[in-house]
């Protein structure tokens with residue numbers, strides 16, 4: 001009898017057209033990395049994800065994408081999903097609706113621009129800075145079929161007082177307690193990069209799998225091309 005293949009850490013690919021499509025089973029996680037891409041850390045995060053054999057979603061800041069267009073392309077080339085996270089990471093709740101809309105639009109445009117010359121496209125995935133949006137903006141994005149991503153587990157990697165070890169402990173505790181969901185991380189902090197290999201190895205040992213979110217529309221388009 002052929003040996004059974006080892007259980008894979010890479011879970012299923014989940015095509016979605018709305019947040020309601022994100023139905024995760026117990027021990028299924030979606031990894032999201034916000035606020036990049038940055039030359040200091042994004043490539044290291046990509047290497048760690050490659051080593052673990054898993055795919056993530058990167059919600060990028062427009063201004064960072066403008067400064068680092070090659071990194072936007074690199075993230076997409078490595079098979080990850082690229083979405084946007086406004087242009088300057090402002091709290092949209094504190095802006096008037098027109099300015100908030102302009103921030104969202106500029107973010108999408110500037111993250112999409114470096115991919116124009118590549119076979120890859122930005123996904124219609126968006127996350128509000130600080131997870132703070134208004135109902136009006138949510139409705140407008142929904143009408144445009146832009147998926148507003150929330151977060152089920154925030155590991156707290158923006159806390160500058162946390163050492164990588166304490167961050168790792170906190171992250172694993174919060175993820176295990178929650179059991180499944182969308183995990184919010186950042187590819188702009190050294191402490192995140194430092195603890196990520198250990199975190200992923202531990203999640204794999206504990207039987208978690210990493211679900212890759214992709215836009216349903218581009219999957220359909222790809223299927224037509226094949």
Ligand SMILES: [Zn+2]
Nearest residue numbers: 034035129130
């Ligand atoms: Zn952010």
